[in-house]
Amino acid sequence: MKRDAMPKVIIVEDEESLARNLAEKLRSDGFNVVTSNDGEDGLEKIRSEHPDLIVLDIMLPRLDGLSICRIVRHDANTAHIPIIILTARGTEVDKIVGLESGADDYIVKPFSLGEFLARVRAVMRRPTTLGRPVAQDEMISNNLRLSLTGRRFFKEEDEIKLSNKEFDLLAELMRNRGAVLSRDLILTKVWGYDYFVDKRTVDVHVRWLREKIEDDPSNPSRIVTVRGVGYRFEG
Ligand code: CA
Numbered sequence: 001m002k003r004d005a006m007p008k009v010i011i012v013e014d015e016e017s018l019a020r021n022l023a024e025k026l027r028s029d030g031f032n033v034v035t036s037n038d039g040e041d042g043l044e045k046i047r048s049e050h051p052d053l054i055v056l057d058i059m060l061p062r063l064d065g066l067s068i069c070r071i072v073r074h075d076a077n078t079a080h081i082p083i084i085i086l087t088a089r090g091t092e093v094d095k096i097v098g099l100e101s102g103a104d105d106y107i108v109k110p111f112s113l114g115e116f117l118a119r120v121r122a123v124m125r126r127p128t129t130l131g132r133p134v135a136q137d138e139m140i141s142n143n144l145r146l147s148l149t150g151r152r153f154f155k156e157e158d159e160i161k162l163s164n165k166e167f168d169l170l171a172e173l174m175r176n177r178g179a180v181l182s183r184d185l186i187l188t189k190v191w192g193y194d195y196f197v198d199k200r201t202v203d204v205h206v207r208w209l210r211e212k213i214e215d216d217p218s219n220p221s222r223i224v225t226v227r228g229v230g231y232r233f234e235g
Contacts, residue, residue: 006030006031006032007030007031007032007052007053007124008031008032008033008034008049008050008051008052008053009026009031009032009033009034009051009052009053009054009055009120010033010034010035010036010042010045010046010049010051010053010054010055011023011026011033011034011035011036011055012035012036012037012038012039012042012045012046012054012055012056012057012060012065012068013035013036013037013055013056013057013060013086014037014038014057014059014060014061015057016037018086018109019035019037020035021113022055022113022116023035025113025116025117026117026120029117031120034049034051037060037061038060038061038062038063039060039061039062039063039064039065039067039068040062040063041062042056042060042063042068043063043068043071043072046068046072046078046081047075047077047078051081052081052082052124053081053082053083053084053120053123053124054072054081054082054083054084055083055084055086055120056068056069056083056084056085056086056103057085057086058085058086058087058088059088065085065086066085066101069083069085069101069102069103070101070102072102073101073102082104082105082123082124083101083102083103083104083105084103084104084105084106084107084119084120084123085101085103085105085106085107086106086107086109087106087107087108087109088108088109089108102176102179103179104123104178104179105119105122105123107119137149139171139174139175141174141177141222141233141235142235143155143156144174144213144222146167146170146171146174148171151164151167153167153170153212155212155213160212160213162209162212163208165190165191165205166205166208166209166212168189168190169186169190169202169205169206169209170209170213172186172189172190173223173231173232173233174233174235176233177233177234177235178232178233178234178235179232180226180229180230180231180232181230181231181232182229182230183199183202183203183230183231184199185230186202186230186231187199187201187202190202202230202231206223206225206231209223210222210223221234222234
């Protein structure tokens with residue numbers, strides 16, 4: 001395969017032996033690999049190399065992985081690039097999910113190279129992570145269409161009325177399609193910081209939404225429950 005045609009992965013990881021092992025594994029599987037052992041340098045390379053996938057450690061010199069993640073997501077040139085986060089502790093998982101880092105997946109260290117490769121392949125196959133919109137007027141996912149400016153919702157060609165909160169909730173889920181959103185994050189984004197509501201409010205609104213958007217609300221395939229964490233929208 002020509003080098004240009006090979007999918008390019010950037011690994012930003014300051015543990016040199018780990019970075020080397022990951023790079024070797026990916027290269028032997030046909031990836032073009034760029035590495036960086038520093039947060040600021042990694043971000044620069046992400047911007048200049050146009051990778052197809054970013055693999056990010058959290059604790060990095062100069063700029064941490066979660067900050068890189070957010071910067072990448074808020075830059076229209078890089079917002080669509082899938083991100084896998086490497087994390088040393090299970091306790092960091094809350095941060096990855098809860099702070100809306102924008103990561104597509106995460107792996108807790110230590111992990112096997114086989115598992116790593118499987119996650120890389122899965123994330124790169126996931127069509128919904130490609131072309132993730134930063135800001136646009138319409139969000140479309142299969143038979144569902146959300147018009148943001150008009151605040152209107154369509155399933156197939158039929159317009160379905162959503163309450164304000166249902167609309168905001170669905171928009172938030174669709175905007176982050178494929179990623180798990182915690183109830184806390186949903187509350188913050190949809191109901192706001194200052195508004196005290198019970199986490200079950202989210203569950204109730206999800207149930208109402210499912211009645212409106214799912215083909216079989218009792219067996220949801222669009223808004224999926226991620227046990228113990230929250231919800232994920234499946235494109
Ligand atoms: Ca590190």
